[in-house]
Amino acid sequence: MFHIVVCGGIVPDPLQTLEPVKGPAGWGLKNELMLPSILDPWASHALYEAAHLAKAVPGSKVWLVSLGPKAKLQQVMMTVAQKAPFELVVADGPAGGFVDSFEVAEALFAAISGIAGLDASKLLLFGGWQSASRGSGSTLQILGEKLGITDQFQGVDKLTVGADGSLEVMERIEGGAYQISTCTGAPAALGWATGELPEPPNNPQVGMANMRLVMPALQKAKPAAVNAAAIDYQSVTLPAQKRETRVVKDTPVDVIAQEIIDWLAS
Amino acid sequence: METLRTLPGDDVRQIMWRYADRFDLQMAVQSARGVARGVVARMVADGVRHSHEWTEQKDSLLKAFDEAGITAVFLDPHQGGFIEGPKNMALSLVAFELSWVDAGAATCSLANNLALSPIHERGTTEQRDHYMTLCAPSPDRAPWRGAFALTEPIPYVGVDTGVLTGKVRIDSWEEGQEPILHVEKRGRFITGMDFANYATAAVDTADPRIKSSCIIILEETDPGLFDRGAPTLKMVHQLSSTRDPVFNLKVPASRIIGGYTVKDGCIVPNYSHSEVIAAVFHRTRVPVALMTTAKLLSAIEPVIRYQRTRFRGGDACGEGSPKYDLGLQQKQDAVIRLADVWAAGEAGASLGFATARLFDQLDPTEKAKDAALAKAGVVGVRGQMVALKKVQPQAIEYVNLLFVPEAERDAARFTALDADPVVKFQALEAEAGVLCPACKLWNTGHGATVMREAVALMGGYGITEDCPGFLFHKWNDTQLEATYEGPECVQRRQLGITMASEIFQAYVVNYIAEMDRVAATHLETGAGSVAAGLRLWKQTFDFLCANKDADGKKLYHSNRQAVTFPLADALCPLLASRLFILDVLELAAKGPENPMVAEGLEGYMAFFNDIARMQAARAAGEAARLCSGLVHGYATPDADVAAFGPLRQALDTSLAGLGLARERAGAALTQVMIPEALDYPM
Numbered sequence: 001m002f003h004i005v006v007c008g009g010i011v012p013d014p015l016q017t018l019e020p021v022k023g024p025a026g027w028g029l030k031n032e033l034m035l036p037s038i039l040d041p042w043a044s045h046a047l048y049e050a051a052h053l054a055k056a057v058p059g060s061k062v063w064l065v066s067l068g069p070k071a072k073l074q075q076v077m078m079t080v081a082q083k084a085p086f087e088l089v090v091a092d093g094p095a096g097g098f099v100d101s102f103e104v105a106e107a108l109f110a111a112i113s114g115i116a117g118l119d120a121s122k123l124l125l126f127g128g129w130q131s132a133s134r135g136s137g138s139t140l141q142i143l144g145e146k147l148g149i150t151d152q153f154q155g156v157d158k159l160t161v162g163a164d165g166s167l168e169v170m171e172r173i174e175g176g177a178y179q180i181s182t183c184t185g186a187p188a189a190l191g192w193a194t195g196e197l198p199e200p201p202n203n204p205q206v207g208m209a210n211m212r213l214v215m216p217a218l219q220k221a222k223p224a225a226v227n228a229a230a231i232d233y234q235s236v237t238l239p240a241q242k243r244e245t246r247v248v249k250d251t252p253v254d255v256i257a258q259e260i261i262d263w264l265a266s
Numbered sequence: 267m268e269t270l271r272t273l274p275g276d277d278v279r280q281i282m283w284r285y286a287d288r289f290d291l292q293m294a295v296q297s298a299r300g301v302a303r304g305v306v307a308r309m310v311a312d313g314v315r316h317s318h319e320w321t322e323q324k325d326s327l328l329k330a331f332d333e334a335g336i337t338a339v340f341l342d343p344h345q346g347g348f349i350e351g352p353k354n355m356a357l358s359l360v361a362f363e364l365s366w367v368d369a370g371a372a373t374c375s376l377a378n379n380l381a382l383s384p385i386h387e388r389g390t391t392e393q394r395d396h397y398m399t400l401c402a403p404s405p406d407r408a409p410w411r412g413a414f415a416l417t418e419p420i421p422y423v424g425v426d427t428g429v430l431t432g433k434v435r436i437d438s439w440e441e442g443q444e445p446i447l448h449v450e451k452r453g454r455f456i457t458g459m460d461f462a463n464y465a466t467a468a469v470d471t472a473d474p475r476i477k478s479s480c481i482i483i484l485e486e487t488d489p490g491l492f493d494r495g496a497p498t499l500k501m502v503h504q505l506s507s508t509r510d511p512v513f514n515l516k517v518p519a520s521r522i523i524g525g526y527t528v529k530d531g532c533i534v535p536n537y538s539h540s541e542v543i544a545a546v547f548h549r550t551r552v553p554v555a556l557m558t559t560a561k562l563l564s565a566i567e568p569v570i571r572y573q574r575t576r577f578r579g580g581d582a583c584g585e586g587s588p589k590y591d592l593g594l595q596q597k598q599d600a601v602i603r604l605a606d607v608w609a610a611g612e613a614g615a616s617l618g619f620a621t622a623r624l625f626d627q628l629d630p631t632e633k634a635k636d637a638a639l640a641k642a643g644v645v646g647v648r649g650q651m652v653a654l655k656k657v658q659p660q661a662i663e664y665v666n667l668l669f670v671p672e673a674e675r676d677a678a679r680f681t682a683l684d685a686d687p688v689v690k691f692q693a694l695e696a697e698a699g700v701l702c703p704a705c706k707l708w709n710t711g712h713g714a715t716v717m718r719e720a721v722a723l724m725g726g727y728g729i730t731e732d733c734p735g736f737l738f739h740k741w742n743d744t745q746l747e748a749t750y751e752g753p754e755c756v757q758r759r760q761l762g763i764t765m766a767s768e769i770f771q772a773y774v775v776n777y778i779a780e781m782d783r784v785a786a787t788h789l790e791t792g793a794g795s796v797a798a799g800l801r802l803w804k805q806t807f808d809f810l811c812a813n814k815d816a817d818g819k820k821l822y823h824s825n826r827q828a829v830t831f832p833l834a835d836a837l838c839p840l841l842a843s844r845l846f847i848l849d850v851l852e853l854a855a856k857g858p859e860n861p862m863v864a865e866g867l868e869g870y871m872a873f874f875n876d877i878a879r880m881q882a883a884r885a886a887g888e889a890a891r892l893c894s895g896l897v898h899g900y901a902t903p904d905a906d907v908a909a910f911g912p913l914r915q916a917l918d919t920s921l922a923g924l925g926l927a928r929e930r931a932g933a934a935l936t937q938v939m940i941p942e943a944l945d946y947p948m
Contacts, residue, residue, distance in 0.1 A: 078293050211293075
């Protein structure tokens with residue numbers, strides 16, 4: 001059995017207008033607090049995989065550890081809590097894309113260290129290998145090191161658990177290829193890419209069961225000691241490429257694929 | 267001055283519509299939204315609406331509803347649901363979310379609840395648990411689905427639910443056995459018939475041994491004919507199944523909803539079909555009202571995006587120019603008209619959700635009232651009416667105390683009245699009896715007109731299939747929402763009766779005083795105009811009740827629709843406007859407690875106050891026009907109309923500040939940040 005800890009932050013809904021602005025507290029997004037948020041999509045995949053694994057391996061348990069403003073987390077939980085059974089652990093702090101990854105890892109480490117009954121020998125540390133906010137790709141690695149987990153895998157799309165508890169991990173590497181590794185078992189850290197599972201449908205009954213633990217977790221969330229001044233950004237700009245959206249209906253898949261190939265070839 | 271920074275999100279809505287502490291409802295919202303903006307939107311974008319037939323693709327909606335918990339919203343936890351207690355608000359929120367994309371999908375979802383509603387409202391405990399459990403999605407079997415079969419081929423039951431051609435007779439009745447009934451019913455416009463496993467059908471007695479009409483449960487496997495009939499060739503709500511079925515079946519008498527008693531060798535249904543229908547439609551009309559409202563509010567974002575991007579990509583303007591950035595929003599009229607659409611949507615939502623919450627309060631009170639009266643030995647509808655009439659003075663006293671601030675009222679007396687379910691029911695029912703038809707009438711009828719404005723704001727784009735937000739479909743669909751579950755005339759007719767009750771008149775007096783109090787501290791909300799409008803309305807009502815026409819005939823009479831209908835039309839927007847103002851005040855009070863709302867609260871308040879004032883002015887103006895037509899239109903030369911002029915004058919004066927409010931609201935729409943793209947396909 002595994003104790004699976006999924007680390008997942010919240011990010012603004014990607015459909016929103018995301019405009020970097022510098023305020024008194026440093027960089028952020030225009031109207032960031034008011035924008036609707038979602039669970040980071042990479043972390044979401046990690047959560048779905050964790051729930052799937054916990055269901056397959058009896059006795060396993062899933063914790064979702066999240067650093068973010070608790071009022072915003074509460075809103076996000078109204079959807080996320082319907083997707084899979086888990087116990088929430090909250091570190092009340094900033095969730096923006098401008099927080100230093102080391103500081104985030106420190107806060108998550110403190111939160112995970114406080115989980116009662118967590119058995120480090122059974123620990124699988126899950127998270128996204130990237131983030132939809134400003135993915136440095138380093139938070140999970142630092143956190144793993146702090147937890148003493150040296151078997152680390154990034155860009156994971158598949159995890160297979162052997163009968164002896166060993167782990168076979170399929171990681172994305174260059175050129176669209178995969179690397180398959182095995183390790184003897186937990187503890188291990190896995191930074192998930194998209195995984196293999198579809199987004200589960202909302203299930204309010206699962207949500208209501210989760211909320212019995214989610215609300216107390218939000219209420220007793222401790223402020224996370226995240227030093228916003230730990231990193232200083234000289235300038236922030238949106239990616240240079242322009243979003244050019246065309247609305248095209250009824251285009252066959254082959255034509256769409258050919259367009260992408262032509263674009264890559266050019 | 268701070269202005270609207272982003273479109274209001276869930277945090278704002280949860281406060282305004284009072285479900286910030288209801289996580290079950292918040293989850294139902296997210297669930298329904300996921301289905302609406304996923305499966306449903308994809309279907310509409312793919313042109314699935316272009317068929318009368320119930321296709322495999324449409325059928326997949328049902329699975330999506332089941333998986334997302336939407337099917338189970340109506341059910342109690344022990345029946346497979348997840349929401350404890352009354353479900354009116356939950357169903358309203360679900361209908362609102364689905365209709366944000368497609369109201370036909372909402373109807374498809376609600377139709378199953380409508381079929382269950384007669385069983386839920388008046389069924390026996392056994393009937394309730396049996397059918398509601400069967401309708402709960404379960405991993406090991408497909409849930410049952412139902413159809414509510416009331417309407418019949420013209421010229422039979424439709425708008426007049428009293429004339430039934432569907433019949434029930436006793437087929438056989440063996441000594442000591444359950445009687446077997448023969449049911450014949452032809453339906454028209456019956457929703458859910460493509461996949462219904464059962465129907466709840468309204469039938470009249472055609473047998474002297476059955477004492478009244480009833481609603482009876484018919485199952486698809488009952489012996490006889492369960493013919494689903496031809497698809498109805500409707501041009502709206504194409505994501506719901508509608509057919510004209512034919513039933514000719516033999517069923518046990520235990521299927522009579524609410525059960526029956528045997529008296530002198532006759533079957534006496536415990537509830538006639540009209541008693542059941544009254545209980546059902548009393549509640550189910552509220553989600554329908556909110557369907558149109560959702561569409562008005564859903565139109566805001568796509569219209570803003572269209573207005574801003576109207577000239578981009580052509581030679582007419584370069585990047586960075588005002589024409590490029592603002593597009594049509596450079597022109598004042600475009601944004602003020604859009605603010606008008608938004609204001610109507612907000613007022614409709616406030617009216618609809620307040621009514622849903624009221625029914626959530628009313629449902630347990632009604633059960634407690636029934637229990638209390640039964641304990642007191644009061645039986646039958648007539649007996650209840652007499653008992654309720656007796657407590658009318660206490661009900662009026664209760665209403666008056668409801669409006670007195672908690673710190674000032676006689677707490678002991680209020681507690682005593684509040685604890686009396688008969689008194690409390692009588693009071694709540696008097697308001698619900700007005701708010702329910704009011705929201706069904708105004709949200710859908712006026713909403714249809716305003717939805718046309720929204721389509722018009724899209725220019726030629728608005729009447730194409732490519733129009734973002736499916737606005738043309740939404741406009742068409744409003745016509746059905748204004749029609750089914752009782753068309754506008756039915757709602758006006760009901761209002762003509764319920765708004766004349768003494769208890770409701772006590773509410774009106776208190777509404778006026780309440781809006782006066784609000785105006786004294788929050789004039790910017792337009793509360794002064796609502797107070798003036800209601801005062802004029804009350805004066806008109808009193809005048810019409812006290813006077814006769816030149817021929818000596820009573821002016822206010824339920825059959826005199828030339829009088830009662832316009833007066834009903836005048837009341838509805840005032841009620842909506844009042845509730846919108848109260849929701850804005852709630853946001854002002856509770857917004858600071860939520861850090862996300864607090865961040866932009868000043869801007870929200872500025873904008874909501876402005877559109878509340880716009881809506882208040884529109885409501886008061888409409889009331890003035892209609893009331894003047896009634897008073898001066900009917901007054902005899904010797905009638906005393908002196909009180910009317912000053913009230914009309916006061917109403918006009920209350921509009922002070924409206925002009926700048928409209929301009930500010932329009933300007934706010936040029937500044938508000940919207941998402942980069944709509945969150946559902948087109």
